[in-house]
Amino acid sequence: MSMEIKEDLPENRINHMEYLPGMEVLESEVQQKVIERMQAYDYNKYTAQDVKAALAHSECTPEDFEALLSPAALPFLEEIAQKAQQETRKHFGNSIYMFTPLYIANYCENYCIYCGFNCHNKIRRAKLNETEIEQEMQAIAKTGLQEVLLLTGESRKMSDVKYIGEACKIAKKYFKVIGLEIYPVNSDEYAYLHQCGADYVTVFQETYNSDKYETLHRAGHKRIFPYRLNAQERAIKGGMRGVGFAALLGLDDFRKDALATGYHAYLLQRKYPHAEIAFSCPRLRPIINNEKINPKDVHEPQLLQVIMAYRIFMPFANITISTRECERVRNNVIKIAATKISAGVSVGIGEHVEENDNVGDAQFEISDGRNVEEVYQAIRNEGLQPVMSDYIYV
Amino acid sequence: MGNKIEKDDKLIIGGHSFDSRFILGSGKYSLDLIQAAVEHAGAQIITLALRRANQGGMANILDYIPEGVTLLPNTSGARNAEEAVRIARLSREVGCGDFVKIEIMRDSKYLLPDNTETVKATEILVKEGFVVMPYMYPDLNAARDLQSAGAATIMPLAAPIGSNKGLCTKEFIQILIDEIDLPIIVDAGIGAPSQACEAMEMGAAAVMANTAIATAGDIIQMAEAFRLAIQAGRQAYLSGLGRVMEKGASASSPLTGFLQ
Amino acid sequence: MEITVNGEKVFCEEGITLESLIVQRGHDKRQIAVEWNEKIVPKQEYSTSVIQANDVIEIVTFMGGG
Numbered sequence: 001m002s003m004e005i006k007e008d009l010p011e012n013r014i015n016h017m018e019y020l021p022g023m024e025v026l027e028s029e030v031q032q033k034v035i036e037r038m039q040a041y042d043y044n045k046y047t048a049q050d051v052k053a054a055l056a057h058s059e060c061t062p063e064d065f066e067a068l069l070s071p072a073a074l075p076f077l078e079e080i081a082q083k084a085q086q087e088t089r090k091h092f093g094n095s096i097y098m099f100t101p102l103y104i105a106n107y108c109e110n111y112c113i114y115c116g117f118n119c120h121n122k123i124r125r126a127k128l129n130e131t132e133i134e135q136e137m138q139a140i141a142k143t144g145l146q147e148v149l150l151l152t153g154e155s156r157k158m159s160d161v162k163y164i165g166e167a168c169k170i171a172k173k174y175f176k177v178i179g180l181e182i183y184p185v186n187s188d189e190y191a192y193l194h195q196c197g198a199d200y201v202t203v204f205q206e207t208y209n210s211d212k213y214e215t216l217h218r219a220g221h222k223r224i225f226p227y228r229l230n231a232q233e234r235a236i237k238g239g240m241r242g243v244g245f246a247a248l249l250g251l252d253d254f255r256k257d258a259l260a261t262g263y264h265a266y267l268l269q270r271k272y273p274h275a276e277i278a279f280s281c282p283r284l285r286p287i288i289n290n291e292k293i294n295p296k297d298v299h300e301p302q303l304l305q306v307i308m309a310y311r312i313f314m315p316f317a318n319i320t321i322s323t324r325e326c327e328r329v330r331n332n333v334i335k336i337a338a339t340k341i342s343a344g345v346s347v348g349i350g351e352h353v354e355e356n357d358n359v360g361d362a363q364f365e366i367s368d369g370r371n372v373e374e375v376y377q378a379i380r381n382e383g384l385q386p387v388m389s390d391y392i393y394v
Numbered sequence: 395m396g397n398k399i400e401k402d403d404k405l406i407i408g409g410h411s412f413d414s415r416f417i418l419g420s421g422k423y424s425l426d427l428i429q430a431a432v433e434h435a436g437a438q439i440i441t442l443a444l445r446r447a448n449q450g451g452m453a454n455i456l457d458y459i460p461e462g463v464t465l466l467p468n469t470s471g472a473r474n475a476e477e478a479v480r481i482a483r484l485s486r487e488v489g490c491g492d493f494v495k496i497e498i499m500r501d502s503k504y505l506l507p508d509n510t511e512t513v514k515a516t517e518i519l520v521k522e523g524f525v526v527m528p529y530m531y532p533d534l535n536a537a538r539d540l541q542s543a544g545a546a547t548i549m550p551l552a553a554p555i556g557s558n559k560g561l562c563t564k565e566f567i568q569i570l571i572d573e574i575d576l577p578i579i580v581d582a583g584i585g586a587p588s589q590a591c592e593a594m595e596m597g598a599a600a601v602m603a604n605t606a607i608a609t610a611g612d613i614i615q616m617a618e619a620f621r622l623a624i625q626a627g628r629q630a631y632l633s634g635l636g637r638v639m640e641k642g643a644s645a646s647s648p649l650t651g652f653l654q
Numbered sequence: 655m656e657i658t659v660n661g662e663k664v665f666c667e668e669g670i671t672l673e674s675l676i677v678q679r680g681h682d683k684r685q686i687a688v689e690w691n692e693k694i695v696p697k698q699e700y701s702t703s704v705i706q707a708n709d710v711i712e713i714v715t716f717m718g719g720g
Contacts, residue, residue, distance in 0.1 A: 419718075419719065419720030420718040420719060420720070421718040421719045421720040422718065422720075423718055425718075428718070441719060441720055442716040442717070442718070442719055443716065443717055443718065443719025443720075444687075444714050444715070444716060444717075445714060445715065445716075445717045446660040446661070446712065446713065446714055447660070447679075447681055447685075447686050447713045447714055447715040449679045449680060450679065450680040452680075454682065454685045454715060454716070455716050455717055455718055456685050456715075456716055465716070467716065468719055468720070470719055470720075483694055484687045484689060484694060484712075484714050485687070485716075487687035487688075487694050487696070487697075488685065488686060488687045488714075488715065488716065489684065489697065490716075555720065556720075582720075602720075604720030605720065
């Protein structure tokens with residue numbers, strides 16, 4: 001780490017609740033409702049009785065969701081798993097969707113103290129040019145995958161909207177489904193990226209506790225908490241077909257963050273019933289050059305509890321299980337609640353093509369390095385059906 | 395978190411607060427029975443229809459409705475949005491408040507409501523300051539349109555008007571209750587107190603009934619039976635139904651045994 | 655002169671106001687609404703509304719309905 005970073009002193013940081021020039025402000029009640037509910041959530045008041053009641057209900061209410069996320073639910077993980085599995089099969093049958101992430105750049109303007117890409121971290125930076133992007137995509141397409149998730153570090157300067165749009169246009173030649181995990185943009189920019197071929201936008205809020213958020217995201221546009229929180233709504237307004245939500249579990253109180261994530265998705269689904277909803281469930285993993293952060297209390301049972309609560313609360317939502325988790329966990333979670341799994345994953349830059357010299361370091365260490373064929377077979381072995389795409393871009 | 399019965403469990407419609415969750419229709423009665431029916435039903439809202447006034451000082455229904463009861467004129471007879479708007483405006487001009495129940499039927503055999511026209515009429519009347527309570531066929535998309543048009547409640551039908559067939563559309567009404575952030579008032583087709591009770595247990599905000607009471611052997615007793623059934627259903631809903639697990643916990647952990 | 659009230663042709667004296675017509679027909683004005691040539695008339699304007707020949711008037715009130 002650098003010896004002296006200006007923003008390590010709180011008085012040198014900008015106001016994280018105030019929009020920067022050029023950031024679109026939505027007149028929306030969603031953020032306030034999410035924060036209020038999260039602040040009011042007292043998970044210790046729930047009892048075994050509340051958990052059983054939540055499992056008995058045919059429709060899972062926000063109160064039921066709160067009970068399922070509470071410590072009182074931990075002794076009932078098997079019962080919850082049975083219900084989660086029923087709901088998953090009801091809505092998805094035996095389908096498990098496969099995709100791979102493609103990091104096209106890792107430049108980042110933000111100083112987020114837990115992230116390997118942060119601007120003060122001394123890593124190899126890279127940005128693929130159009131030819132290199134195409135080569136990477138050709139290599140991925142050869143594996144049989146039809147869905148790709150494009151990622152950049154969060155640098156508008158180095159990876160502007162035009163650049164990402166060009167990447168989408170190239171991706172359209174090789175894939176049926178294109179998702180984006182990029183810095184948040186305005187709704188007209190989402191509309192442009194949709195035109196270029198992207199259909200899904202995932203934004204990780206990391207934590208919904210703005211006080212904690214402020215201490216972790218010390219500089220850069222990512223520091224602006226409300227602009228990030230409202231990204232999904234702007235994406236829907238821009239015409240994106242679906243939006244993904246996630247908190248990085250373990251950054252703060254994971255029960256409150258999971259509640260906020262689910263409720264955020266719930267409110268947007270009610271406001272925009274046509275939008276497709278997805279969840280990712282990352283928890284903190286070790287990263288390069290940083291030993292300080294400890295994943296605290298999100299052990300496997302708690303992680304599974306959160307994933308299953310998302311499933312029962314929003315049974316129609318896609319849930320992605322991260323490569324931050326190991327093969328054993330991933331193989332089992334797709335049996336219960338997850339419907340989407342990545343394969344052949346590289347989280348560095350330019351690693352799909354061996355002769356490429358323009359490479360950049362990875363964002364985090366992955367725990368499941370299986371290639372597409374291996375994951376495909378693992379899905380089959382569980383009696384499930386791997387699906388590359390069942391979707392038509394419109 | 396206990397589910398206590400709320401002491402002040404009010405039905406809020408367009409900013410007005412009601413203790414009773416039974417909306418009584420006033421059709422098919424002899425006028426002298428209306429007052430007793432309202433009282434034994436405990437109803438605070440009663441629906442009325444607008445018609446041409448007969449010549450010559452005949453008895454008027456308004457003289458038989460107890461004071462303090464909120465009048466809810468309907469737009470029955472309207473076949474499209476335009477006619478419903480006209481009837482609503484005339485009803486308000488009589489001078490009994492801003493409530494209106496939109497009812498638009500293009501079908502004289504089943505009397506099923508026309509959701510498309512109902513959305514149009516709701517948009518217009520909300521802008522004119524009415525408290526709009528649309529009667530509708532329980533369709534989620536139409537209900538969402540009504541909500542965004544500014545409706546105060548949604549009134550899905552349980553079965554064709556006057557059929558006394560009960561909750562034929564149960565699954566679809568449940569979807570509206572789960573998805574729409576407005577009071578859902580089950581209207582039409584409720585033929586027996588047990589059906590009204592069931593609607594309330596599902597989470598309906600209120601029940602409207604007319605024919606079942608007006609055609610009962612003893613109107614007063616039936617009005618009271620409905621009142622009690624609606625109260626019972628509401629109380630059951632607030633107490634939290636179905637708190638029994640369908641299956642007991644299994645001894646082994648087939649799905650979660652992998653956890654470390 | 656001839657006018658139409660609630661769809662029926664009726665005869666009435668020249669210069670009659672809406673107010674008088676309503677009283678003649680035995681209505682309590684607190685219980686009715688009036689449409690005069692397709693326009694709703696506020697109650698306070700009944701006494702100043704002078705009816706002309708061939709006018710079309712609707713007088714409505716409430717009755718039982720579900």
